[in-house]
Amino acid sequence: MEEKIKFLIDKLNNKHSLEQEEYKYLIESRSEEVADMLRTLAVQARKEIYGNSVYIRGLIEFSNICKNDCYYCGIRRGNKTCDRYRLTKEEIIETADEGYNLGFRTFVLQSGEDSYFTDDILVNIISSIKQNHPDCAITLSIGERDKESYKKLFDAGADRFLLRHETADKKHYEKLHPKEMSFEHRVQNLKDLKEIGYQVGCGFMVGSPYQSPETIAKDLKFIEEFSPKMCGIGPFIPHKATPFKNHTSGTAELTCYLLSIIRLIKPNILLPATTALGTIKEGGREQGILSGANVVMPNLSPVAVRKKYDLYDNKICTGEESAQCRSCLDKRIESIGYKIVIDRGDIKEGKF
Ligand code: 5AD
Numbered sequence: 001m002e003e004k005i006k007f008l009i010d011k012l013n014n015k016h017s018l019e020q021e022e023y024k025y026l027i028e029s030r031s032e033e034v035a036d037m038l039r040t041l042a043v044q045a046r047k048e049i050y051g052n053s054v055y056i057r058g059l060i061e062f063s064n065i066c067k068n069d070c071y072y073c074g075i076r077r078g079n080k081t082c083d084r085y086r087l088t089k090e091e092i093i094e095t096a097d098e099g100y101n102l103g104f105r106t107f108v109l110q111s112g113e114d115s116y117f118t119d120d121i122l123v124n125i126i127s128s129i130k131q132n133h134p135d136c137a138i139t140l141s142i143g144e145r146d147k148e149s150y151k152k153l154f155d156a157g158a159d160r161f162l163l164r165h166e167t168a169d170k171k172h173y174e175k176l177h178p179k180e181m182s183f184e185h186r187v188q189n190l191k192d193l194k195e196i197g198y199q200v201g202c203g204f205m206v207g208s209p210y211q212s213p214e215t216i217a218k219d220l221k222f223i224e225e226f227s228p229k230m231c232g233i234g235p236f237i238p239h240k241a242t243p244f245k246n247h248t249s250g251t252a253e254l255t256c257y258l259l260s261i262i263r264l265i266k267p268n269i270l271l272p273a274t275t276a277l278g279t280i281k282e283g284g285r286e287q288g289i290l291s292g293a294n295v296v297m298p299n300l301s302p303v304a305v306r307k308k309y310d311l312y313d314n315k316i317c318t319g320e321e322s323a324q325c326r327s328c329l330d331k332r333i334e335s336i337g338y339k340i341v342i343d344r345g346d347i348k349e350g351k352f
């Protein structure tokens with residue numbers, strides 16, 4: 001292996017920081033050998049902090065109605081073929097109750113940007129779930145709102161917030177989104193969330209159209225500097241009814257490579273092996289864990305609506321078999337020597 005690469009891997013492992021140009025070089029010069037080395041170090045770093053524990057988050061996709069029109073996304077408002085739904089408060093609460101009985105201690109409430117769900121309605125749902133299950137964490141993944149709204153939801157009991165930054169390159173951001181959306185606004189939201197006290201997650205798609213080693217290097221630098229508690233990355237997968245339908249998918253290979261790098265930037269970060277990774281490649285989520293991820297987010301949504309939360313084509317865990325996700329995942333995770341734990345799975349803070 002080239003000396004420069006060895007030096008960069010060593011620097012990353014010890015300093016948890018590289019220059020943007022160095023991240024770019026690491027992405028451009030990847031090989032199986034380099035990937036192996038990063039993976040070994042990432043797994044070692046993760047093991048020191050989290051042992052062989054994998055945390056689960058029960059994903060409740062409660063509405064696929066969205067006012068945004070992101071070019072990559074299957075539930076964008078411009079997709080007239082999307083079969084829209086909204087769960088009732090009772091359905092959401094019941095889904096969380098079922099999840100609790102299955103051993104979930106974190107619920108991720110995810111939706112499109114659906115203005116039906118006002119602050120008052122969400123406050124009511126969040127406080128009811130918290131009242132029923134005070135030992136659980138609630139994560140919101142509901143897109144952009146104003147700071148006062150984020151604050152109300154936090155005060156009602158929401159603990160964490162996922163808002164992918166999507167890309168840290170402004171020009172690239174503009175190629176993925178219509179002009180009413182802006183990178184600055186997204187970053188301001190992320191800062192507001194952190195200031196309020198949420199444990200914040202950002203993230204991006206791997207292999208999204210117009211992405212380059214340079215934009216990925218910016219993503220990595222952004223993650224290093226913003227220092228999120230969680231980071232969601234998964235391959236871009238085209239959806240047949242979007243403007244990006246003819247673009248190629250991201251790969252499991254690059255996704256896993258980046259999971260290892262992110263683990264080394266933030267050894268204690270909560271890093272999911274995403275459903276998109278399991279969709280692009282059979283066994284993709286397991287490969288993600290073996291590259292440094294430590295979270296899986298199986299779907300808890302009622303089976304009747306799962307196919308409708310259609311972000312990209314061929315999404316796994318949407319058929320009849322998916323009611324069994326919990327036990328299916330248990331087996332999958334155990335088969336690679338890890339263990340799903342019944343725990344809120346908060347980030348372990350400390351000096352790493
Ligand atoms: N492929 C992969 N991921 C997607 N997302 C949206 N559309 C796609 C797609 N076609 C991701 C976005 C969003 C998250 C909820 O899902 O990054 O933030």
Ligand code: FES
Binds near residue numbers: 317321
């Ligand atoms: Fe969903 Fe296996 S994890 S069916």
